[in-house]
Amino acid sequence: xxxxxxxxxxxxxxxxxxxxxxxxxxxxxxxxxxxxxxxxxxxxxxxxxxxxxxxxxxxxxxxxxxxxxxxxxxxxxxxxxxxxxxxxxxxxxxxxxxxxxxxxxxxxxxxxxxxxxxxxxxxxxxxxxxxxxxxxxxxxxxxxxxxxxxxxxxxxxxxxxxxxxxxxxxxxxxxxxxxxxxxxxxxxxxxxxxxxxxxxxxxxxxxxxxxxxxxxxxxxxxxxxxxxxxxxxxxxxxxxxxxxxxxxxxxxxxxxxxxxxxxxxxxx
Amino acid sequence: xxxxxxxxxxxxxxxxxxxxxxxxxxxxxxxxxxxxxxxxxxxxxxxxxxxxxxxxxxxxxxxxxxxxxxxxxxxxxxxxxxxxxxxxxxxxxxxxxxxxxxxxxxxxxxxxxxxxxxxxxxxxxxxxxxxxxxxxxxxxxxxxxxxxxxxxxxxxxxxxxxxxxxxxxxxxxxxxxxxxxxxxxxxxxxxxxxxxxxxxxxxxxxxxxxxxxxxxxxxxxxxxxxxxxxxxxxxxxxxxxxxxxxxxxxxxxxxxxxxxxxxxxxxxxxxxxxxxxxxxxxxxxxxxxxxxxxxxxxxxxxxxxxxxxxxxx
Numbered sequence: 001x002x003x004x005x006x007x008x009x010x011x012x013x014x015x016x017x018x019x020x021x022x023x024x025x026x027x028x029x030x031x032x033x034x035x036x037x038x039x040x041x042x043x044x045x046x047x048x049x050x051x052x053x054x055x056x057x058x059x060x061x062x063x064x065x066x067x068x069x070x071x072x073x074x075x076x077x078x079x080x081x082x083x084x085x086x087x088x089x090x091x092x093x094x095x096x097x098x099x100x101x102x103x104x105x106x107x108x109x110x111x112x113x114x115x116x117x118x119x120x121x122x123x124x125x126x127x128x129x130x131x132x133x134x135x136x137x138x139x140x141x142x143x144x145x146x147x148x149x150x151x152x153x154x155x156x157x158x159x160x161x162x163x164x165x166x167x168x169x170x171x172x173x174x175x176x177x178x179x180x181x182x183x184x185x186x187x188x189x190x191x192x193x194x195x196x197x198x199x200x201x202x203x204x205x206x207x208x209x210x211x212x213x214x215x216x217x218x219x220x221x222x223x224x225x226x227x228x229x230x231x232x233x234x235x236x237x238x239x240x241x242x243x244x245x246x247x248x249x250x251x252x253x254x255x256x257x258x259x260x261x262x263x264x265x266x267x268x
Numbered sequence: 269x270x271x272x273x274x275x276x277x278x279x280x281x282x283x284x285x286x287x288x289x290x291x292x293x294x295x296x297x298x299x300x301x302x303x304x305x306x307x308x309x310x311x312x313x314x315x316x317x318x319x320x321x322x323x324x325x326x327x328x329x330x331x332x333x334x335x336x337x338x339x340x341x342x343x344x345x346x347x348x349x350x351x352x353x354x355x356x357x358x359x360x361x362x363x364x365x366x367x368x369x370x371x372x373x374x375x376x377x378x379x380x381x382x383x384x385x386x387x388x389x390x391x392x393x394x395x396x397x398x399x400x401x402x403x404x405x406x407x408x409x410x411x412x413x414x415x416x417x418x419x420x421x422x423x424x425x426x427x428x429x430x431x432x433x434x435x436x437x438x439x440x441x442x443x444x445x446x447x448x449x450x451x452x453x454x455x456x457x458x459x460x461x462x463x464x465x466x467x468x469x470x471x472x473x474x475x476x477x478x479x480x481x482x483x484x485x486x487x488x489x490x491x492x493x494x495x496x497x498x499x500x501x502x503x504x505x506x507x508x509x510x511x512x513x514x515x516x517x518x519x520x521x522x523x524x525x526x527x528x529x530x531x532x533x534x535x536x537x538x539x540x541x542x543x544x545x546x547x548x549x550x551x552x553x554x555x556x557x558x559x560x561x562x563x564x565x566x567x568x569x570x571x572x573x574x575x576x577x578x579x580x581x
Contacts, residue, residue, distance in 0.1 A: 080471045095466040097459050099529050108459055109470045111452045123452035154563075 009071065010035045010206040011056075011087075012233045013058050016065035018051050025051045026062065027230035032173070033223075038197060038207040040217040041177075042237065043227035049210055052227070053177055056208075057089040058082035069175070076206030092180050093165040098153035104132045105152055106167050137166050142196055158189025166195055169205070176200065177208040182216065194220055214243040244255050279523045281574055282535045286542045291386045293549035300552050302376055307548065309431055313424055315544040316433035317342065319495040321508065322515045322522075323444050323534045324488035324553045328373075329519070331481035332390055332461035334385040334530030338489035338515070340398035341369050342508025344487065345493030346428030349418070350411040352505035366490045371397075373486020377479035380507060387482065402505040410504035422498025436495055437537065440488065445533040457481055518543055521571035543567065 005256040016027035026048050033039045043049050054060040056067070058076040066073050069085050074083050082089075096105050107130045114124040134148055143162050150158060153243060161181055168176050181197070182190040197220060201207050211217050218238055226234040226249040234241075234249045241249075293305050301307050321338050352361035365472040376394055380387040404487050413419065425432050448454035459467040460477045466475050489508075497503040510560035519525060521542065522535030546567075 024435075079469060083471050089469075091469075095463075095469040097463045097529075099462040099464050100455075100459065104455060108455065108467070111455060111470045113452070125450055125452060125455070127450075167470075 009033070010037075010069070011070040011208070012054075012071075014067075014068065016052070016062045017054065018048075018055065018060065019063045025230050026065075029065070029227065029230070029232050031225040031232055031235045032161075033206045033208055035174075035206055036201050036204050036219045038201050038209060040224040041208055041210045041227070041245060042214075042217070042223040042224055043170045044250050045181070046160065047227040047250070048230040049215040049227060051230075052097065053089060053179065053210070056082065056087055056175075080161055082182070083171055083173075086172055086174045087177070088171055088175070090161075090168055090179065090181065094160055096152045096160060096167075097226075099151055099172040101149050101151055102146055102155070102163055103148040104131055105163060106130075106137070106170050108133050109173055137170060141166050141169065141199060142192065150214075156189060158185050158192050159194050160211045161185065161189070162196055165193070165200070174204065175206045175208070177206075177210070179210045179219055180212065181209070182211075182213065201237035207222075214246055218243055218247070226250055271410060279296055279532065279535065280416065282532075282538045282542060284521050285521065286545075288543060289545055289549070291539070292551075293545065297549060297552050302549060302552050304318075309434070311541065311544040312437070313431050313433050313499060315540050316431075316437050317492040317499065317508065318410055318511050318514055318518070319437045319537050319540045320440055320488055320492035320495060321415070321511060322540050323440055323533060324485045324492065325515055325519055326487065326524050326531045326533060326536055327444065327457070328387070328481050328528065329524055329528055330454075330457040330461050330531045331478050332464065333377065333380070333478055333481055333485075333487075334526075335373070335376065335387065335391050335482060335485045337372065337391040337394040337398060338485065338492070339508040339510075339512040340395045340402065341372055341486055342491035342493040342496055342511070343402045343503075343505050344372075344398050345369050345490035346503035346507045347406055347411065347494035347505065348491065348499055349494055350413050351405075353413060353415040353418055358421065361415075361418070362421075362494055365494060366487055368488075369490020369493070370483045370487035373489075374479055374483040376486065377482030380482075380542035381475055381478060398504075399509065406505045408505065410501045410502045414501075419498055419501060420522070422494045423501065424499050430452050433499060436491075441533050443489075443535050448531055448533065451482070453477075456539050458531070513561075513564050513568065514543055514565050517568040518570065520568055520575060523575070525575070526572065 009032050014030055016026050017031040029048065029052055041049055045112045051060065055062045056076065058079045058081050067076060068074065069087070072133065074085055076087070078083065097108065112129045112133070113120045114126045131148060138144060138146055143166055146159050147162065152163060155163065165176070181193055185193065197207055209221060212250055221238050224234065224236055224241070225232060225236050226246065226248060228250065229252065233252070321342060324338050325335055343578045348368060349365040351363045352364055366418060372394065376387060376391050380390040398559055412467065417577065419425070423432070427435065448458065456467070456472050456477045459472055464474050493507065496507045518539030519536055522539030523532035546563060550560055550563070
């Protein structure tokens with residue numbers, strides 16, 4: 001991939017540590033993610049992925065270490081702070097409100113108010129403006145066919161994933177952390193989501209992708225950051241390693257020691 | 269039967285039942301005063317405070333909170349107003365009563381979040397405490413209200429033939445309906461009630477929202493208390509106390525979810541009117557209040573049953 005002006009560091013994590021009462025979960029995580037890059041965050045269960053994501057989302061404060069956003073050191077002490085910094089985490093459960101419509105979800109806590117001063121003060125919603133903007137977003141990001149007024153519970157899994165992603169974009173996110181976005185999807189829906197991820201990264205968004213599907217990582221991601229027992233054991237271009245080698249890194253071994261059996265387990 | 273029950277969903281249940289009840293009673297009671305404007309306006313007057321209580325509970329439920337103290341707040345607000353009216357006049361008496369209601373609601377909300385105890389338990393405690401307090405405050409006597417402006421404002425009068433109580437009911441219902449359909453606060457209330465984790469993840473201040481919900485519920489309950497006292501031209505410690513079950517039954521049949529995240533303002537209004545018509549019709553048919561109580565219990569169970577079934581499908 002050709003990189004020029006896009007090659008700016010959007011997210012930098014430096015020697016991050018997190019202690020809980022009786023355990024030391026993060027023991028020095030360091031990596032960078034550039035603008036427009038899709039970075040895979042790999043690691044076995046218990047490697048510290050969730051803790052790291054929660055630190056980025058503002059749900060947990062790291063004990064030690066730094067997080068830099070666009071080159072500036074930041075203390076992310078609340079989900080709102082994370083949002084303001086342009087970080088959005090799309091969790092596996094998507095955190096969509098199933099009872100509410102697509103457009104209501106897209107604009108939750110980002111409602112467009114009526115332009116009339118008095119109505120604006122009252123918090124009166126400008127439903128038309130929100131609908132128009134939602135339509136535009138859906139068209140731009142490949143969400144055509146998603147009915148705006150439908151409750152989210154009526155959408156397919158892939159459409160829900162797309163709505164969650166578009167909501168992140170609408171919230172002004174340019175660093176999007178995704179937890180297993182395609183794990184529960186069929187192949188066609190999976191492709192839709194992958195297309196959207198590619199589109200977003202081509203428009204300059206930084207995507208951090210947690211995935212166990214190494215085949216997908218190899219196709220979709222530029223770089224892979226591998227965690228093992230709370231430490232970064234690798235930060236490498238995906239093209240330069242085989243899936244087997246990635247797997248070895250994830251299990252804390254050198255690549256030579258991995259059997260083909262273990263690999264096929266992961267592939268499924 | 270299967271087909272019919274499949275068509276009757278939680279949202280439409282109240283409309284079918286309403287029409288059915290009116291039709292049945294009109295036939296059964298064709299020789300009585302049931303089918304007359306006067307009788308119906310009377311039902312509207314009698315049920316007005318209960319409608320407002322039910323809307324109050326709708327607001328609390330929208331954010332996933334249950335407020336059992338509304339009945340007790342009704343009594344307290346009526347009594348406070350009645351006690352303050354002779355000396356301080358209508359403005360101060362109503363403002364104090366309404367603020368007290370809002371403050372009790374906010375306190376309920378705060379305590380429930382602070383102690384991480386369900387609002388059901390906290391408001392049960394507040395309810396029993398206030399039930400005792402209004403008995404103490406009133407000395408078990410009812411306090412007459414003679415203040416003319418108060419009775420004109422909240423009482424049983426009419427403007428151009430329309431009962432003021434009906435205007436209050438419609439005004440409050442329209443305002444709350446607008447909040448839920450056109451105002452940011454309404455969205456945040458419903459989001460918090462439907463999925464508190466997701467709402468928080470989107471940066472909604474769910475703590476503030478839930479306290480606002482409880483506070484509004486207390487405020488509206490206090491307003492119901494003023495309407496009650498105005499209609500009765502006196503305040504008594506029993507005002508509103510026995511109406512909690514009517515309110516719950518009306519809400520359940522009206523299509524508001526007792527689990528939060530869904531409101532139905534017009535369904536609630538119709539639900540209360542439906543129970544009012546049933547009471548009225550049963551009295552005119554010669555049944556006693558025992559039957560009315562049993563009927564409310566049955567309505568509550570049947571309505572909740574249908575709502576939950578519809579949800580599962």
